[in-house]
Amino acid sequence: MLRKLIKYEWKDVYKVGLLLVGALALATLVGFLATQTPMWSELFGESGSQMNDLSESLLWIVGFFAFFLYTMMLMGVVYGIFIYLTVHFYKTMYTDEGYLLHTLPVTKHQILISKILVSSLWVYIIYIAMLLSLAIFALGFVGGVTSSTFPELLQQIAVFLESVWPEMLREMGPDGVSLLIHYAGSMGLLMLLGIPSGLLCIFGATSLGQLFPKHRVLMSILCYAGIMIAEAMITGILGSVISAAAIMGASAVESFSLGLHSLAIRYDVSLFIHLLMAVGLYMVSYYVTSRKLNMD
Amino acid sequence: MNELLEITELTKSYDEKHVAVNNISLKLPKGKIIGLLGPNGSGKTTLIKMLNGLLVPTRGSIKINGQPVGVETKAHVAYLPDRTYLTGGQSINRILNYFSDFYEDFSREKALEMLKSLDIDPACRMRTLSKGTKEKVQLILVMSRNADLYVLDEPIAGVDPAARDYILRTIINNYNPAATILISTHLIGDIEKVLDEVIFLRNGQLILYTSVDNIREQQGKSVDAYFREVFAC
Structure with missing residues (x-):
């Protein structure tokens, strides 16, 4: 029965989980684009800080906001998965939705373990995706500053x-x-x-x-x-x-x-x-x- | 042993002032359709929830087929709550899979047949259905089980008379004849004709448990008329 519970728990959660991974991919793209603006090379590169014309100033602003958006999205996804899993746990255990779960011929240990396992797996997935995102951002950042491929x-x-x-x-x-x-x-x-x-x-x-x-x-x-x-x-x-x-x-x-x-x-x-x-x-x-x- | 359900000195109190079910003792036999009747707040739903393990009794015990409420009894009790508990995003097909996976006594074929007779597409998602159709889907899920005890909480409340007839027909035509059905309702007139026995509850206390024939013979009245007399305000 535990396997069945895990299967349905996974089916319940995976859509939102994938959505958050998708949001993280989008955030990574935004973050990577932010590292390609001249802001970083001028702030941290050898040339030092200098804004020459209007278009460069605009790129600075775009770069800054893209970076800001990236960090916000990253935090949103990490907090989002915890908030979602908590709400999901509460709703399926202690609201009307729990009527189905608590009348199944399964033990309470099986119910709790299935929820912990699936929830943990999704947090691991999000964390790994976040580490990958940070690695891509860091590579983009170093590449932007040093002009290396x-x-x-x-x-x-x-x-x-x-x-x-x-x-x-x-x-x-x-x-x-x-x-x-x-x-x-x-x-x-x-x-x-x-x-x-x-x-x-x-x-x-x-x-x-x-x-x-x-x-x-x-x-x-x-x-x-x-x-x-x-x-x-x-x-x-x-x-x-x-x-x-x-x-x-x-x-x-x-x-x-x-x-x-x-x-x-x-x-x-x-x-x-x-x-x-x-x-x-x-x-x-x-x-x-x-x-x-x-x-x- | 013909007893299916044995309730002993069952009490549920939420606090000192509010006792929802008060010291009920009862033995229900197999193979009967039993009406659980009483005005609002008489403890019907509380009693039903305790039978299904959704509420933990404050005192007393419940045994179904000799077993305390738990994994074993849940495998043999089919429960229809008084509310929609199936989430809107899931399709009927998915719910059928769910029931097939968890309840060994669930017949998918029977459920599909009943859905077909009502022109309900199993691919539909719950949120696209009307309230009445949702209730019918929930009833179909319950009645597609070959359970020992069917516990139906207000199955005909809030639906039109035609739907009531359908629901009652579904119950009568699909239950396992060796099983017992416990139906909670206010609409006694509608279900009286299918009942074998009745339980009257008032303020959480058992005031009557007898057969429908007894009421008719001894009181010379229908159950509906007798209920109105007993619970007259």
Whole structure:
């Protein structure tokens, strides 16, 4: 049944998901065109800033607005997917549409898991599309400033990495490399698990709001804000304690290295707390849908 | 065992002042058409929602075929809500696929046959249909199941008399004879002729559960007339 639920959940969501990917493609085109205006080369290129005539001024304005539009569209798509998925979750779970879902011969775990999986997949897709968009923009930007062609740019990046990377690793030493791996691992996990756990927090807050007799949508938003504040406070306090404990009594040179290590540990702490909150809020969603469901 | 539904000391209260269903105990047999009757606010819809797991009882228990409300019972209960719950953007075909996928007892052929008899194109999207047609589509979906218990909440409210006749005909001609149908309605006169038994609810309490023949014999009245007498304002 889980597979069937996932199939229909995907069918429900994919149109809006594709629409947002399309919007992102359009935004990327706008952003890329913005990088091709003379504004960037004049601001960051070797020639310096100079506006010679009216047409160039107009290109500046167009370039600026295209860049502005690009950033706005990018933000809109990222926030848009979260807003859409939250509204979709709320509507299919707690409004009239939920009559169908909650009378299916499936468990509440299956319903929740199908929603989390499909929603997470769409956020991953949007994030990957966003990274591609940023890469295209960055390449366009560097190309606009340096007047290099696209293959030349890629070659320059490869050469740069080839020459700098081994030297950088040598300079860092074994401790530095292990710290880098620690950072990269923590960041990677945070990015990978942060999406489903973030969605679990949003869905949990939406479910918590259903426990109130009135103004359930407003209460859901307030619950989410409360959860985020609580998480930030716990992470901040625990992280500070860990950092302080790590560098206490160490010399200035040692404390720099230990400080960097404790920073990496803080990432781990925040990831751990985030995952803990996500598990807790999944249980809240399960509890509300199985024990406290009140379909008006 | 001829019992299909067993309700024991069932209570649903939203707060201390508002008790929607108050300590109802009831056993319903298989193979009957039962009217769930009562004025507005008597607890009919609340009771029905609890049977379908859309509301969690405050106290008491419900057993359908000996099972508490859950995955097992939902596979054997066909429920028609008192509202349109199918989203406008989806086509009837997609909804048919949905029902086929999730309910083993759903007959797609039967549903298509009924849709055809009403000249409803399965390719149509729900949003393009009138309110009455939407209600008919929902009823067709429910009656195309070979369920043990059909729970129909106000199936004939808000539709014209011709549509009412169609709906009643559809119910009578398509239900599994070994199953029980629980119909909630205000329009007693329209459905009286198909009922075997009736349940009267007032202020969330069970005040009568008897057969239609009993009312006719003992009271010398139709169910409609007796209902008006019992619930006279």
